[in-house]
Amino acid sequence: MSGDNAERLIVALDVETYEKASKLVELLSPQVRWVKVGSQLFTREGPRICELVRSSGLNLFLDLKFHDIPNTVYGAVRSALELDAGMLTLHTSGGTEMIREAMRAVEESGKRQVMLLGVTVLTHLRIDDFVTLFSSTCAPREMVLNLASLAQQAGLDGVVASAHEVKILKGHLGKDLKVVTPGIRLEGEGGKDDQVRVVTPEKAIEAGADFIVVGRPIIAAQDPAKACQRIFERMRSAEQRD
Numbered sequence: 001m002s003g004d005n006a007e008r009l010i011v012a013l014d015v016e017t018y019e020k021a022s023k024l025v026e027l028l029s030p031q032v033r034w035v036k037v038g039s040q041l042f043t044r045e046g047p048r049i050c051e052l053v054r055s056s057g058l059n060l061f062l063d064l065k066f067h068d069i070p071n072t073v074y075g076a077v078r079s080a081l082e083l084d085a086g087m088l089t090l091h092t093s094g095g096t097e098m099i100r101e102a103m104r105a106v107e108e109s110g111k112r113q114v115m116l117l118g119v120t121v122l123t124h125l126r127i128d129d130f131v132t133l134f135s136s137t138c139a140p141r142e143m144v145l146n147l148a149s150l151a152q153q154a155g156l157d158g159v160v161a162s163a164h165e166v167k168i169l170k171g172h173l174g175k176d177l178k179v180v181t182p183g184i185r186l187e188g189e190g191g192k193d194d195q196v197r198v199v200t201p202e203k204a205i206e207a208g209a210d211f212i213v214v215g216r217p218i219i220a221a222q223d224p225a226k227a228c229q230r231i232f233e234r235m236r237s238a239e240q241r242d
């Protein structure tokens with residue numbers, strides 16, 4: 001798959017404060033198009049962090065992983081759209097009715113270009129967790145496919161899933177369903193932290209990921225701008241192999 005790599009890299013702004021986020025935005029905005037604001041930063045800093053992102057000319061992925069009764073999720077999505085988010089997440093396991101209410105909020109706003117993504121299975125979970133949490137011996141891959149299929153049927157634009165599952169998702173559900181993949185690590189660099197099923201940027205792109213989400217390998221690097229360049233190089237190398 002070819003395309004503008006800058007459009008396909010999402011940097012996770014997983015830092016504690018507005019000041020740290022602001023420094024990263026300043027460093028990265030010349031080369032990056034998307035940044036992701038998650039619950040840590042948003043809970044502390046609130047909407048002003050979204051304003052910082054948008055006023056820097058970046059697209060905002062507001063990753064608050066909504067999971068509540070349909071009426072509450074409808075209201076949460078409406079609020080997120082007021083913050084000018086271009087991508088939003090909700091837990092697919094919230095069910096079809098919850099997803100439909102989220103979509104109704106997007107439709108009513110007239111912002112049909114906003115991507116509404118379903119979180120399938122969080123990438124830190126191991127097979128043992130599946131038994132404990134869901135009394136299920138279902139393989140993670142099967143669980144991801146079931147949830148992604150539900151997301152698609154309910155009308156979501158895409159899903160968040162490990163790069164390990166991209167091929168099977170695209171194979172079963174078609175290329176139109178966007179797949180956003182976190183759990184990205186450069187080979188030979190650092191540990192996996194709490195991510196269990198990690199993949200390199202080139203492998204994720206080769207597998208067909210539409211977007212890759214990268215946090216610590218960029219934001220915790222000595223030189224985040226350089227780390228970002230290295231990720232772009234890896235993405236390019238994958239495209240050249242196509």
Ligand code: C5P
Pocket residue numbers: 012014038119120121122123124160161162182183184193195213214215216217
């Ligand atoms: O630092 P790292 O590259 O592991 O960051 C991954 C980001 O992707 C985090 O912000 C995390 O919340 C997010 N994420 C994830 N697994 C999912 C969904 C989102 O790691 N299934």
